[in-house]
Amino acid sequence: MRVIVVGAGIVGLSSAYALTKAGADVTVVERGAIPNPLAASTDYHRLIRFAYGDSGGYARRIHEAFEAWRSMWADLGGPQERYYADRGVLSASQEAGDWTDRTRANMDALGIEYERIDGVAALAERFPFLEVANVSYGLLSAGGALMANHILIDLVWWLRGQGAAVLEHSPVETVDAANGAVTLQDGRRVEGDAVLLAAGVETARLLPDMALPLTPHRTIIVYAEPPEHLRAAFANAPCWTHLGGSPALWGMPPIGSLPAKLGASHLGRRDPDMANRAIGHDEMELMRSQYRGRFRDADQFVLRWGQANYWVHAPDERFYLRQADRAFVVSADSGHGFKFGALTGRDVSDALMGDVAIDVVAERLAGLQAAA
Template sequence: MRVIVVGAGLVGLSAAWWLARQGHEPVLLEQGPLPNPAASSFDRHRLIRLAHAAGDGRGRLIHEAYAAWERLWADLGRSHYRETGMLVTGGAPGDWIHTCRDGFDALGQAYDIWEPGELARRCPFLELAPGDFGLFTARGGALLTERIIADLLAWLAERGVVMRDNGQVVAVEPSRARAVLADGGQVEGDALIIAAGAWTGRLLDRLAPRLEPRRAVVLYLRPPPDIAREWAGSPCFLDFGGTSDIYLVPPLDGMDLKFGAGAHSRPGDPAAPRRLEAGEPEELLGFLRPHISGLDRYRVTGARVCFTCYSPDQAFIAGGLEGRTVYATGCSGQMAKFAAVMGSRLAEAATGGFDPMLLPGWARGELPPAAAA
């Protein structure tokens, strides 16, 4: 089948990969260059973790995601996953660590508790509040997304997949599996996959009221040399307690420490220039300062502005439309870690290997394993 894929971020590229390996003919349309730095998933790395809040279906779906990544590594010939372990800290009433632990318990997921003394010993660079403890899983770490995108593009090119850069899609016609381009051209296939990230609401009016593009900033920092050893071998951090929603990737693979704060994100226009605003680095550092000792000694070495697409309950929104058209969106900043499984599932749904009517429940982690298989 000839399948049009709108969007060449990680999900679109993963869909094209799955289509090609199954003998279909993907046609990839990207509004900017390939790779596109404006894609939601374009960054040096993104977290992948088992930890999710109690009742969040992604805590079940993440195991399918890991299996899909393993299939991709086999095809690429190398892995771009770095397993550092994942750590959540906190302890005050209302801290996310508690619902995270409840989620693990509900799913029967094993974890380790690092009591305050052990947490301080293992992570001496942390500023800890009285009673803070750690919730640790050995599985979890970072996906090196820039490298994944580069290798996927090379893999697709080697197989002659049509990839059209600077081919902005301004409208879709689901009943005809057709994409309309900004230059007036049209591309039609037997099926259509919409993986347009923060731009999805502009292509699917019916979803627009449920979607909110949000702007987020991450900073890259270099720890002072005298504590570099303490950072070596550190796990990734998912949350530090409180309301800042901070996540952190330690220095690894020659890349500096990276962090962001969900509390700093805000609604925005994904077509806006990707520029830092005056004072933003210091604003972001203000979120992290209570949690890292001597943060003023760390040097800011880079920043990245990105846009993701939020849904009202921060769950995935996926489904099928008329004419073998399928879509996934509402990632709320978490789609990258699920990209391989989301892209391959959309490809299956578009080509008859999975019932599109099951996509909404599957994407929310609500299907039993037999139904999702």
């Protein structure tokens, strides 16, 4: 089976990995270099977490996601620290029924372990970088930072080592779903038995007839150095998601030589030029302002650099797998897809190789599979 994988983000590369392991003859076609700075997957790190609000289907799959990563990393050959920083993930609840409180209820229902830290004094002592005035309790659960760029780079080495073709700087212009082939912008045609379209924000444009309900969503991140007097507090600090209130804050503490990464949901302006990933001082300061009152001395953080990126938003934030003739389309993003990369690759390979019915795989990806 010759499979052409369009797009070398984490979904395309993980699928290429799993398909190669399953015996397929794989060609990866990427419009730019890998990692491509325009890919949603490209950054130093991405969160993996059990904390998942109401989305029990996704929380339930995290154990499996970890297992898929570990098995992939064993093949890639680097030490685990190259791919993963095991820091734990902290969330905070301000009131009953908020995101963190729903996460806790969900974890109870699913038997997922966590530590609950009650009261302002205990939280302030344990996490001295937090401003905890409005917080009722903290929820610390397993997870951490997947070192995204390392994973992408090592996947490409592994694929080439296995004899897969990886074509960089080769934008796909059209997908021929009937014949399982693609035409590149320079006129070349690449023939296969099946095409897997994993082109991130470009996916819907490449197969417009499928009317995929996917829209690009711009978001920003800022790398920032905590002030000297908080360095010790951050030394072994957990990653965070949803620290109470709005917008939802997420990010990473300093890891290795990297500064902290500050993120916040639904932040940033619209920009009609999607290739422009630079952000200005105004947006960096906008990010800082979200952390005032949540991180101690947020005004003393030194803002190092920031960037804009895009994820592909599906209306219900679920992942999609669809088929049209010999073309398969996968979108596993909505801002939370990296953590499932290795597992998504396995799922996609199961469907393409005919090992599992596509409807069953699509349900798994959508986080809708019934509990075992």
